[in-house]
Amino acid sequence: MSRLLLALWLALYGAAAAAHGIAVIVNPDSGIDSISREEVSHLFLGRIKHLLPGTPAVVIDTLPLRQAFYQALVRRGLPEIDAYWARLRFSGRTQPPMQIESAEMVIERVARDRNAIGYIDGALVDSRVRPVLRLED
């Protein structure tokens, strides 16, 4: 029952998020004002491993938005994204993004780390993070 409700909620929430678009957010102290959609896709798919020179980027997936985000970003469904990571995972070199349950926790994580980058529902952006790219459906 609860599963069903959760799925329903996720769908509704996803749809609501889609209405405002998905905002890619970084730490305001990162010094990054804007970022290209390609750079975002390279960061989230492990091609670019640094947001700032010297330290590895911390890339965060927001679980409920994952499907919508990747669909918007590279027009791919989650199975393909997961298969991609499955290929890379055994080498241990390239790490997939860490996955966080809620937007609030993502915001906290990004606000705490200069090297972090994540994405949330465009409607939930606040002053703790800086949106650098808005993805529309």
Add this chain to the structure above:
Amino acid sequence: MRTDPLTRPQDASAGMAPSRRLGASVVWRTTLLILFFAGLVGILVALASTVMVAREERQRMQQSLVELMETVERTASVAAFARDEQLAYEVARGLLRNGTVSRVVIREGDNELAAVGEASVDTRTVTLPVLTLALASPFDPSERVGDLQLWPASERIDHDAGAYSGYIAIILLVQVVVVVLAVAWVVLNVVTRPVKKLSDDLHQLKVGSGELIVLPPGHRNDEIGRLTEDINSLIGRTGDLLAAERDMRAQREESERKFRLLFESAQTGIFTLDGEGVLHDWNPWFSRMLGLPAHGDAARRYALGALLGDDTSRLDALMVRALSDQRPAAADFEIPHGTAGSLWLHLVLNPMPGNLMQGIVNDVTEQKRAEASAIAMAERDPLTGLLNRRGIEHRLGDALATLRPDTGLALMVVDLDGFKQVNDTMGHDAGDRVLVAAARHLEAVVRRTDLVARIGGDEFVVVLCALESADTARFIASKIVSTLARPVDCGDGQSATIGASVGVAYTATPADAADKLMRRADDAMYEAKRAGKSQFRFAAGS
């Protein structure tokens, strides 16, 4: 003469070198030819297939390399996209485990993510081109993120392809060998062996012995069977011909023998003669008759004319007649023979082609004698053996015609006196004896060359030839008168005394006619009768 089987040339292969015999044998030649050509074809096919198979195999291996690269393309793309050397290295290592790959490089842009293996630098083999596969982004097929490069292991590929093609070639060769042997075996057993057997049988066959060729088994209804039958029928016909020829020869020999027998034993001379009168051939009878050797010999030439003692060229005339008229010509020849006088031969010449003549000689001596004696009989008086009237007339003409100059001829007519009485009183036998005795007396008085004849019952004629004068005639006439005046023995111890009146006519003129002379002598005889018998009178003008 024996009829030999047809002579054949000596067997050409006998005692020859084996190589020649191989060439001479249809079996070996066909087998070797089949083996040679099929082997040639097999080798060519194997070579061509080797080359082709090697090329195909090389292409196939290259294709499989391309497929291999496509198999790992996705992972390689991911590795290039994520710039993950570890993953790239794993992919490259995986590729390198294939023996036909010598080196693998995965690039992200210009950056080598992974490079494993060594590019082979073997100059002996054809170096295969390096295969390059563009790696696209897993998320954007149009974006090229790197390359996957692969160096084929040329020598290994060549080696494998060579091995494979060699294996194929060996299989092909084995197949060709098997097929060739099968074909050779079939040809050998189905065609050449039977043909060779036919040839050998025919070669050893004694024609005319009635032997035939054996039909090779299993070939009853094919060409070899037909050939056998045809050969056998030919042999049969040849045999028949030979037999017929033998029969004909035997017949001919038989008839030759008959003719020879005829020729040898004929009681007739048979000979051939050329235009010059030289004898060519003759039979035993002829040689016996004319004293020739039994057979002619080239060194001696016998001229028929000389053998016949023909000095008047009558034979030449006969030959000319036979050859010019081309008709048989015949004549009689008398040749001296031994002591018994002469031999009469009747000669017939038949013209033959080539200016030759065939001659037949018959001994006609007997006929001639018979003829002569018949003539003699006709001209003689059977009782006394003296000439009769016809005989004396015949000879008197000759004697007158051949009267030589300075000689004369006397004709006497002798008439017995008192013979009629002897005949009437003592009988005919006594009369006959008196006549015979008178005849003997007359013959005794004259010479052998003179003629004595009885021309009537008791009337005789004596002709004296070649007289030098009439005196001789006178002397002989008186001798006749005196001789016939003596008594004559009449048998049975009786004797008769008769006499003779003689009339003589003498002439030295050949032209005198016999009958006139006779009449004069006759007249003179009557004169002597009238004068008292037992005396002679000369005719007037003698």
